[in-house]
Amino acid sequence: MSKQSNNLPSIKDESTDHQQVRLQPIEYDKQIKAKPLMSADYEINIAGCDGLLLRIRPSGKREFRHRYTHPIIRTKRTRLSIGDYPAVSLKRAKELYYDNLSLLADGIDPKEHREQQQRNLENSYNNTFKKVAEQWLERRLAVGKKPSVSTLKTYNRMLKYINAKLADVPIDQLKMTMLLTFCQDLQEERGIEVGQDAKTVLNYVFDHAVNRGLVELNPVRAFPSRSLEASANKPKPAITTPSEFGQLLRDIDQMTPRQPSTITALKLLALTYARVGDICAMKWADIDFNAKQWIFEPLKGKGRKDMVDELVIPLAPQAIAILQEQHKQTGNHEFVFHSPKNKKGILPTGRINYALNHYGNNGKTYLDVHTPHGFRASAKTMQMERLGYDELITEMQLGHKMINKYGRAYSRFKFIEVRTKMMNEWADYIDKMRANKIDNVIYANFKHAEQKQG
Numbered sequence: 001m002s003k004q005s006n007n008l009p010s011i012k013d014e015s016t017d018h019q020q021v022r023l024q025p026i027e028y029d030k031q032i033k034a035k036p037l038m039s040a041d042y043e044i045n046i047a048g049c050d051g052l053l054l055r056i057r058p059s060g061k062r063e064f065r066h067r068y069t070h071p072i073i074r075t076k077r078t079r080l081s082i083g084d085y086p087a088v089s090l091k092r093a094k095e096l097y098y099d100n101l102s103l104l105a106d107g108i109d110p111k112e113h114r115e116q117q118q119r120n121l122e123n124s125y126n127n128t129f130k131k132v133a134e135q136w137l138e139r140r141l142a143v144g145k146k147p148s149v150s151t152l153k154t155y156n157r158m159l160k161y162i163n164a165k166l167a168d169v170p171i172d173q174l175k176m177t178m179l180l181t182f183c184q185d186l187q188e189e190r191g192i193e194v195g196q197d198a199k200t201v202l203n204y205v206f207d208h209a210v211n212r213g214l215v216e217l218n219p220v221r222a223f224p225s226r227s228l229e230a231s232a233n234k235p236k237p238a239i240t241t242p243s244e245f246g247q248l249l250r251d252i253d254q255m256t257p258r259q260p261s262t263i264t265a266l267k268l269l270a271l272t273y274a275r276v277g278d279i280c281a282m283k284w285a286d287i288d289f290n291a292k293q294w295i296f297e298p299l300k301g302k303g304r305k306d307m308v309d310e311l312v313i314p315l316a317p318q319a320i321a322i323l324q325e326q327h328k329q330t331g332n333h334e335f336v337f338h339s340p341k342n343k344k345g346i347l348p349t350g351r352i353n354y355a356l357n358h359y360g361n362n363g364k365t366y367l368d369v370h371t372p373h374g375f376r377a378s379a380k381t382m383q384m385e386r387l388g389y390d391e392l393i394t395e396m397q398l399g400h401k402m403i404n405k406y407g408r409a410y411s412r413f414k415f416i417e418v419r420t421k422m423m424n425e426w427a428d429y430i431d432k433m434r435a436n437k438i439d440n441v442i443y444a445n446f447k448h449a450e451q452k453q454g
Contacts, residue, residue: 238374
């Protein structure tokens with residue numbers, strides 16, 4: 001009998017009994033750790049899993065492997081690495097093994113399947129929206145009739161807006177609802193025509209992606225009809241009669257969208273008739289509960305001569321009550337309508353549009369009947385016709401810049417007492433309309449008409 005060596009023995013150096021012990025199929029994790037190292041690689045079967053092996057190397061590395069026959073080329077044998085132990089547990093190795101068996105049963109080679117998935121993943125992240133859009137624009141300029149200078153400027157401007165949000169998203173991960181919400185938000189923030197132009201560019205880019213085989217279908221072509229406003233000159237639908245507006249209020253109370261904050265936002269829209277973008281971006285820091293005022297910079301007021309830079313909206317008791325209740329939910333966040341799923345952290349304006357377009361109205365929807373922006377027309381019309389206020393006061397409360405007889409714009413606090421009274425009366429009138437307790441009186445001589453000229 002030879003002397004025992006201080007070096008690790010190979011399997012050939014081991015006695016038959018010891019070799020059989022070491023090569024017994026593995027059933028438990030503790031058996032994996034107990035297996036000794038040899039001077040060469042060796043493999044051990046995993047009990048109950050024909051073809052699942054544990055490979056042990058002299059370095060101590062332990063690796064699960066799956067030995068199988070190609071489902072089509074029967075003479076081809078493959079050993080596929082499943083993962084290193086202990087990063088991949090025995091239990092997980094068996095799960096991956098059975099996944100491979102399912103593929104083989106369907107005539108799919110697991111190794112080829114894995115390689116294809118890796119290629120798809122690489123293609124996905126190499127084909128971001130920005131890269132595909134650049135390829136589309138490059139081809140657009142090289143093939144066929146070149147776009148005019150103004151059209152090219154529009155393309156680049158739209159791509160700037162789109163890339164600000166979607167540049168790094170793999171193009172095959174951009175779905176219809178995401179793109180539609182983006183276009184709707186863009187219409188609200190930058191104007192109806194901008195949203196329409198963005199849709200046009202998105203459509204071109206996705207047509208290019210379909211032609212290149214990067215996506216199967218163009219999601220922009222799946223936009224529901226009339227889901228975007230068609231023209232900036234087209235008046236936004238609005239309900240301006242008390243009975244129908246009362247029904248709208250009752251329908252809002254009965255709506256059941258996924259986010260309850262959507263209902264709260266709609267109720268505040270009715271009471272304040274601010275723009276929907278301003279409601280969704282409302283900040284707690286801008287709410288003065290003591291003065292009962294919301295003082296903020298309207299999103300659409302920046303750089304526009306016809307809009308005020310800062311607006312004061314008096315808050316009626318009904319609005320204060322809604323905000324106090326909402327404060328219990330989001331008071332520890334910056335925004336009143338905090339939304340963790342939204343990149344900006346706010347409620348998307350598209351959800352407000354969706355609620356009116358898909359809920360209420362006795363089983364029908366308010367599509368082409370009333371829009372979030374329509375609350376502004378509703379309030380102005382009924383405040384003048386039903387409550388007797390003049391155009392100057394209502395226009396100022398809408399945030400429109402009004403000029404006095406000296407050619408200067410009124411200050412943000414001008415006529416604040418009258419505006420506060422009007423907002424309180426409007427809130428009370430909303431309660432009456434909701435309860436269907438209204439009269440049919442229409443005022444001919446508006447209150448405070450003498451103030452219109454300054």
